[in-house]
Amino acid sequence: EVQLVESGGVVVQPGGSLRLSCAASGFTFDEYTMHWVRQVPGKGLEWVSLVTRDGGSTFYADSVKGRFTISRDNSKDSLSLQMNSLRTEDTALYFCAKEKSKLFDYWGQGTLVTVSS
C-alpha cells in the first residue's frame, strides 16, 4: 500500500524558515517524480514544486521561487521542502504527492504551516 506521510508543519513567524518532510513507502520511490502541493484551509489547491526521480531537475511555482528548495533522499525514501523567508500568504496545508504520467496518483494527509506573528 502506498503511503505518504508529511511532517514538520508548525507555527512560524514571518521571515522565518521551516523544513517539511515526507516519508514514502509502498512503492519504488526513486522511480517517480515527486511534488509538493499546498492548500489554504477552505480554499483550492496550488502546486508548489517538483523534483525528478534522480533529484537532477527541480521546478517551482513563481510564488515560491527563490525562497523554497525541494530535495529528495532516495536512500531514505524521503522528500523535503526547505522553506525560507516565509510570508503570511504561505500559510497552508502542504501535501506531498506522487506523480505518474503527469497525474497525482497518491497524496499524503498534509502538514499545516502557519506563518503568523
Added chain:
Amino acid sequence: EIVMTQSPATLSVFPGERATLSCRASQSVSSNLAWYQQKPGQGPRLLIYGASTRATGIPARFSGSGSGTEFTLTISSLQSEDFAVYYCHQYNNWPPGTFGQGTKVDVK
C-alpha cells in the same frame, strides 16, 4: 497560465440523485484533464484522467466527458461517501498544470 473555472461552487443533491459538475478551461487542454475528490482531513484522490478514464478502483457511477475547453464529471447516483469537494486539473501545460477552484457536493 491556463485558468480552470468550475461550476457551480456548491451543488446540493439528494442521495441517489445524479450530480453533474462542470469545468471550463481558458484555452484548449485537449483531453489532458483529471478530476480529484477530496474529503475533509484527507488529501485528494484521483478519480478520472484523460477526461474520461476512471482511475484504478473508482466505481462506475463516476464518469467524465469533454475535450478542448469544456468538461463534465457526472456521478450517476450519489452515495453517502460521495459528498466531498471535487477539483478538475489540466495537465496539458506541464509542469505543473492548474487546478480549478473546486465544487463542493453536499446533501440537500
